[in-house]
Amino acid sequence: MPKSIGIDLGTTNSAAAIKKVHIEIIKNSEGDLITPSCLTVKKKKLAGLIKRQEFIVGKHALEWIKQDPVNTVTAVKRLMGRSFTNPEVQKIISGHRQFNTITCQSMGTENSLAILLHEKEYTPEQISSKILKKMHKDAEAFLHDAIEYAVITVPAYFNDKQKHATRTAASLAGLKVQRLLPEPTAAAISFGVDQVKNDEAKTIMVFDFGGGTFDLSVLTISGGQFIEQGKGGNMWLGGEDIDRKIEDFVLSETAREYDIGDIAQVIDHQENGVKNRFLGELTAAVEQAKINLSDQDEAYIELLGLLKDQDGDLLDVDVALTRKQFEEIIRPVVKNAMELTRKLLDDIHFTPDLIDNVLLVGGSSKIPCIIRAVKDIFGPDKVLVHERPMLAIAEGAAILSHRLSDTYECMGCGNTVSQSDIVCSKCGFDLEKHIIDQGVFDIVHSAAHDYYVVLENGDKYLFIEKNTPLPCERTEVFKLVHSDQQLVHIKFFNIVNDKYESIGDFWLDIDTEDVNDYRRDLSEEIRELPLSIEVTLKIDENNLVEVAASLRELPGVELTKTLSRGKADEKLFMALEDMINESNKNEYSTYTIDDMTTRIVSIIKDIHSVIDKKTGEIIEPIYNLVEMKIDKTKRLAEEGVNCYSLIYYAQSALQDFSKAFSSKNQSLMKKKIKHLKKMNLDGTYEENLDAYNDLDTFFDSFPIINILMDITSAGELCDEHEPSRSPKFYNAVSTIMEATLKENYELVESTLSEIQPEVKKVLQQYDSETGTIQKGITR
Numbered sequence: 001m002p003k004s005i006g007i008d009l010g011t012t013n014s015a016a017a018i019k020k021v022h023i024e025i026i027k028n029s030e031g032d033l034i035t036p037s038c039l040t041v042k043k044k045k046l047a048g049l050i051k052r053q054e055f056i057v058g059k060h061a062l063e064w065i066k067q068d069p070v071n072t073v074t075a076v077k078r079l080m081g082r083s084f085t086n087p088e089v090q091k092i093i094s095g096h097r098q099f100n101t102i103t104c105q106s107m108g109t110e111n112s113l114a115i116l117l118h119e120k121e122y123t124p125e126q127i128s129s130k131i132l133k134k135m136h137k138d139a140e141a142f143l144h145d146a147i148e149y150a151v152i153t154v155p156a157y158f159n160d161k162q163k164h165a166t167r168t169a170a171s172l173a174g175l176k177v178q179r180l181l182p183e184p185t186a187a188a189i190s191f192g193v194d195q196v197k198n199d200e201a202k203t204i205m206v207f208d209f210g211g212g213t214f215d216l217s218v219l220t221i222s223g224g225q226f227i228e229q230g231k232g233g234n235m236w237l238g239g240e241d242i243d244r245k246i247e248d249f250v251l252s253e254t255a256r257e258y259d260i261g262d263i264a265q266v267i268d269h270q271e272n273g274v275k276n277r278f279l280g281e282l283t284a285a286v287e288q289a290k291i292n293l294s295d296q297d298e299a300y301i302e303l304l305g306l307l308k309d310q311d312g313d314l315l316d317v318d319v320a321l322t323r324k325q326f327e328e329i330i331r332p333v334v335k336n337a338m339e340l341t342r343k344l345l346d347d348i349h350f351t352p353d354l355i356d357n358v359l360l361v362g363g364s365s366k367i368p369c370i371i372r373a374v375k376d377i378f379g380p381d382k383v384l385v386h387e388r389p390m391l392a393i394a395e396g397a398a399i400l401s402h403r404l405s406d407t408y409e410c411m412g413c414g415n416t417v418s419q420s421d422i423v424c425s426k427c428g429f430d431l432e433k434h435i436i437d438q439g440v441f442d443i444v445h446s447a448a449h450d451y452y453v454v455l456e457n458g459d460k461y462l463f464i465e466k467n468t469p470l471p472c473e474r475t476e477v478f479k480l481v482h483s484d485q486q487l488v489h490i491k492f493f494n495i496v497n498d499k500y501e502s503i504g505d506f507w508l509d510i511d512t513e514d515v516n517d518y519r520r521d522l523s524e525e526i527r528e529l530p531l532s533i534e535v536t537l538k539i540d541e542n543n544l545v546e547v548a549a550s551l552r553e554l555p556g557v558e559l560t561k562t563l564s565r566g567k568a569d570e571k572l573f574m575a576l577e578d579m580i581n582e583s584n585k586n587e588y589s590t591y592t593i594d595d596m597t598t599r600i601v602s603i604i605k606d607i608h609s610v611i612d613k614k615t616g617e618i619i620e621p622i623y624n625l626v627e628m629k630i631d632k633t634k635r636l637a638e639e640g641v642n643c644y645s646l647i648y649y650a651q652s653a654l655q656d657f658s659k660a661f662s663s664k665n666q667s668l669m670k671k672k673i674k675h676l677k678k679m680n681l682d683g684t685y686e687e688n689l690d691a692y693n694d695l696d697t698f699f700d701s702f703p704i705i706n707i708l709m710d711i712t713s714a715g716e717l718c719d720e721h722e723p724s725r726s727p728k729f730y731n732a733v734s735t736i737m738e739a740t741l742k743e744n745y746e747l748v749e750s751t752l753s754e755i756q757p758e759v760k761k762v763l764q765q766y767d768s769e770t771g772t773i774q775k776g777i778t779r
């Protein structure tokens with residue numbers, strides 16, 4: 001198998017590593033171990049024409065923040081798999097340091113999200129994919145080898161949609177995902193604490209203090225399985241908060257030195273270029289001072305020759321910061337982090353002594369007073385600080401990636417050996433012993449949440465329970481709510497922190513012909529029973545969900561479809577759902593309901609193909625067609641124009657009364673039916689209506705056939721509801737047909753005058769029946 005790597009796709013920084021004989025951190029094209037998770041888009045103009053957009057990722061992108069913050073994206077991870085309406089996203093949008101324009105995708109629902117860069121929409125997946133692409137490309141250059149696979153880490157709190165988004169980003173970057181690995185698990189692997197003997201268990205807390213986030217996790221490790229006991233922290237607490245505090249300190253020291261009342265105002269009055277440069281350099285200098293203070297007792301922040309006061313005199317920033325002052329300044333941040341740590345223990349009813357090890361990772365856990373504070377809670381021996389805290393997650397990912405590869409390099413000589421080899425054929429190294437000693441096994445994940453479906457009456461049904469070992473698969477049987485039901489709509493969701501979180505919607509169409517074939521020889525009682533549907537929910541090692549369904553009675557009928565997850569398909573399904581709910585209030589005739597159902601079945605098929613399965617892109621012609629079809633279905637139903645009923649009616653007439661049509665009229669009628677069928681599929685509302693009227697008018701020009709059809713319909717309706725009454729109608733039809741052929745018009749007249757009042761009564765009775773479109777499931 002080609003080489004595989006581990007990637008930490010971080011909020012602030014990303015890193016990649018590979019395990020061969022030892023773990024090696026991959027240097028990027030700038031020669032750094034860490035790549036800032038930052039992207040900028042530049043418009044490249046050639047001869048005044050917009051040639052193309054150029055993407056820059058990493059350190060050089062970060063420099064652009066000062067010049068073009070609107071088209072530079074940082075912390076895109078916070079947006080992954082989230083919808084525009086998500087509270088976290090709204091918080092980002094209203095933030096004072098948020099410069100990008102965040103919107104819904106023009107073709108997605110409110111569940112979608114896009115970032116506008118030079119007026120073009122980008123999804124968070126696309127932006128993350130550019131970051132991954134750089135990591136991938138730089139790794140190939142560094143290793144002088146092709147890389148095809150990667151283990152990519154994700155936060156423990158990522159839900160199905162967020163993980164899907166990550167996987168999409170990887171696939172857009174040309175990487176195959178071996179595993180999406182929760183970051184705390186990656187941390188545990190990199191510390192080697194996952195190597196617990198089979199009959200033992202170990203409970204650890206992973207304390208990940210990064211650039212913008214603070215993630216806490218408590219895990220119990222046993223038999224290769226990681227069981228999540230709880231997670232906590234704060235999505236909005238990290239190294240940046242510390243930087244802000246130092247910045248405030250530096251500015252107030254400078255104001256004091258120059259005796260300035262409001263230094264913020266002085267900065268604000270600088271010309272734009274100077275202001276942006278000053279603020280950018282201040283941020284960089286402050287962060288560097290903070291990093292220096294992790295090893296040194298004093299650091300300096302110097303920004304010379306930039307700021308000027310009203311009189312044009314220079315205001316140089318030249319501030320010294322001791323470690324003691326620093327610790328005083330960041331005391332509130334440290335206090336907050338420790339309170340969150342205690343809160344997590346409380347939430348899961350743990351005490352510090354139940355934790356075997358606390359693992360410190362993330363750049364900010366290098367800060368000595370933070371390490372001390374954690375040791376104060378847990379005792380000094382249990383706290384393990386990673387030697388390279390910003391690289392720990394990538395290292396863990398690299399180790400797992402190595403374990404999951406079919407082949408790897410022998411620890412003894414570097415020769416390529418396969419997972420099934422016991423000793424190296426070249427140097428004789430004992431591979432099996434090494435694997436056992438190192439605990440080189442796959443790890444077992446467990447379901448991150450409870451998984452539910454919604455039933456027709458609104459009840460929720462628990463499908464898979466949290467902490468079920470993964471991968472897992474469960475099949476449940478549900479009943480449809482109606483015997484003639486052609487549509488099924490299943491909503492899947494998690495409950496996360498007591499909140500309903502949609503995983504996706506699942507829409508199925510059932511072919512009536514298949515059902516009729518199956519029911520043909522059944523007794524009436526059984527024929528009336530609603531069908532049952534077997535729904536299978538699969539969760540893979542990455543906590544990603546897949547669903548499949550089949551009809552219990554007709555297992556051969558293929559129903560496997562994908563879940564919609566906030567993209568264009570979801571928008572269309574939501575429009576469809578709205579239309580169904582609306583028409584169910586309108587008391588439409590059963591004919592209209594049947595017509596609509598037939599149209600909806602075809603719409604569902606179209607929606608299932610609106611997204612290109614490989615690229616995830618929207619196929620616009622299909623999207624537009626579906627929008628048009630939904631609108632058309634609504635309008636035709638409102639007008640009571642039942643095209644499919646008319647087709648059925650006309651086809652039956654052709655079949656039953658062919659003798660009454662000249663061959664020319666027969667072929668005209670067939671042509672008109674064919675045209676209406678085509679318009680039903682892809683014609684506009686107007687074209688569809690014209691085709692309907694054309695056939696309807698033509699049909700009306702055969703009054704006797706209309707009368708015969710009405711009598712037949714009355715017979716058919718009685719067949720369904722009162723079979724004893726139907727022979728009378730069929731007999732009348734035969735009598736009239738024969739009498740007409742014999743030109744016995746007297747008999748025709750008398751039969752008609754006898755039967756017509758009754759026909760009218762039957763048709764009125766059943767024509768006035770109303771119905772609703774059914775799509776639910778029950779137990």
Ligand code: ADP
Binds near residue numbers: 365
């Ligand atoms: P993330 O996981 O959010 O991408 P990282 O784990 O890469 O973040 O941590 C980045 C943060 O760590 C930044 O705020 C950076 O300033 C901080 N940091 C890095 N090295 C040190 C250090 N030696 N001392 C203190 N903070 C540091």
Ligand code: MG
Binds near residue numbers: 010011208210
């Ligand atoms: Mg991180």
